[in-house]
Amino acid sequence: MNTLLRDCRRFILSYRYILEKAPLQTYASAILFSPRESPLRKAFWTEMAPWIEDILRPDEEWGPCLQTLEGHSGWVTSAVFSPNGKLIASGSGDTTVRLWNTETGEPRGTLEGHSELLTTVIFSPNGELIASGSLDKTVRLWDTKTGESRGMLEGHSKGISTVVFSPVDKLIASGSHDNTVRLWDAETGESRGTLEGHSGAVIIVVFSPDGELIASGSYDTTVRLWDIKMGESRGTLEGHSKRISTVVFSPNGELIASGSYDSTVRLRDIKMGELRCTLEGHSKRISTVVFSPNGELIASGSYDSTVRLWDIKMGELRGTLEGHSKGISAVVFSPSGKLIASGSYDSTVRL
Numbered sequence: 001m002n003t004l005l006r007d008c009r010r011f012i013l014s015y016r017y018i019l020e021k022a023p024l025q026t027y028a029s030a031i032l033f034s035p036r037e038s039p040l041r042k043a044f045w046t047e048m049a050p051w052i053e054d055i056l057r058p059d060e061e062w063g064p065c066l067q068t069l070e071g072h073s074g075w076v077t078s079a080v081f082s083p084n085g086k087l088i089a090s091g092s093g094d095t096t097v098r099l100w101n102t103e104t105g106e107p108r109g110t111l112e113g114h115s116e117l118l119t120t121v122i123f124s125p126n127g128e129l130i131a132s133g134s135l136d137k138t139v140r141l142w143d144t145k146t147g148e149s150r151g152m153l154e155g156h157s158k159g160i161s162t163v164v165f166s167p168v169d170k171l172i173a174s175g176s177h178d179n180t181v182r183l184w185d186a187e188t189g190e191s192r193g194t195l196e197g198h199s200g201a202v203i204i205v206v207f208s209p210d211g212e213l214i215a216s217g218s219y220d221t222t223v224r225l226w227d228i229k230m231g232e233s234r235g236t237l238e239g240h241s242k243r244i245s246t247v248v249f250s251p252n253g254e255l256i257a258s259g260s261y262d263s264t265v266r267l268r269d270i271k272m273g274e275l276r277c278t279l280e281g282h283s284k285r286i287s288t289v290v291f292s293p294n295g296e297l298i299a300s301g302s303y304d305s306t307v308r309l310w311d312i313k314m315g316e317l318r319g320t321l322e323g324h325s326k327g328i329s330a331v332v333f334s335p336s337g338k339l340i341a342s343g344s345y346d347s348t349v350r351l
Helices: 002-020 024-035 040-049
Strands: 077-080 089-093 099-100 107-111 119-124 129-134 137-144 149-153 160-167 171-176 181-185 191-195 201-209 212-216 225-227 232-236 245-247 255-260 266-267 275-279 287-290 297-302 307-311 317-322 328-333 340-344
Touching: 002 040, 024 040, 077 340, 089 119, 107 160, 119 307, 119 328, 129 160, 171 225, 201 245, 212 245, 255 287, 287 328
Parallel strands: 077 119, 077 328, 119 160, 160 201, 245 287
Antiparallel strands: 077 089, 089 099, 099 107, 119 129, 129 137, 137 149, 160 171, 171 181, 181 191, 201 212, 212 225, 225 232, 245 255, 255 266, 266 275, 287 297, 297 307, 307 317, 328 340
16 A cells, blocks of 8 residues: 555544544644654645644654544453454443444444443354353343344353354353353354353353364363363363463464463463463453464453563564553454454553
């Protein structure tokens, strides 16, 4: 993309509100706040009103944040891209799910029905459904196109902490503060079994890419692996000194990463069960970990308000994304791997 056109896109995304509500302020405010090295700023600086002095000292270049999505009245607890990358769904403490257009940042709808804080939001593999879990003990299913309710899954005795779709069949798994993992038929809503063994709340559940395993992370400081067909435990991964907050499989299913309240991310080889490396650098507990689509990077979000990018092969830090004013609650890569979305307790989503 041409440098000027790319700069124009950043300008429009950053100052769309001004352009739509008060276009005559484009030169008096938007241009003034643009980075000093912006080609657009340089090209039109002479059009500024003569009475405006360049008293501001903006950044030299555009930062990594493309735009901030605002609208939730409570902190954002979850954010996820649709499979085609065109939508973002965010869940919040305000009990709603909001849908956003990835390209423009415009709101596409609000899903309401839960009675308590939302803890998790996820798209189905085909993008036709959204599942949301809440502290109201239920999982709700929504039609992505119409926003209508497609059903409610009930059975947990305490609040839902995590929900995930199987990548290969029509299963949904949910983890709860009742220390269990439940499996559901995504079409009928019927229970397909309960996995028990953790001694603390199950805070995260994920399917392996081939859909044969489930990994569950718990406040009991362990990660458990489960055989879905047999409904049996396949092993327990230990090593973290505090609660598990997040678990994720690598795209090829060979690695598993876990984040913890001990502020570290541990990377393990699934077949060998061996620790590959420990990623350290965050100053507060880890809230979320995710692999890039090509499996070369890990992004970790923390209560220290930053997102860190790590090189998996080297186990080294590749960069730190800053800008949120409160802790990170969710991080996700777009399907293309070119964008990262982060949700925060400051009630915003950043791209």
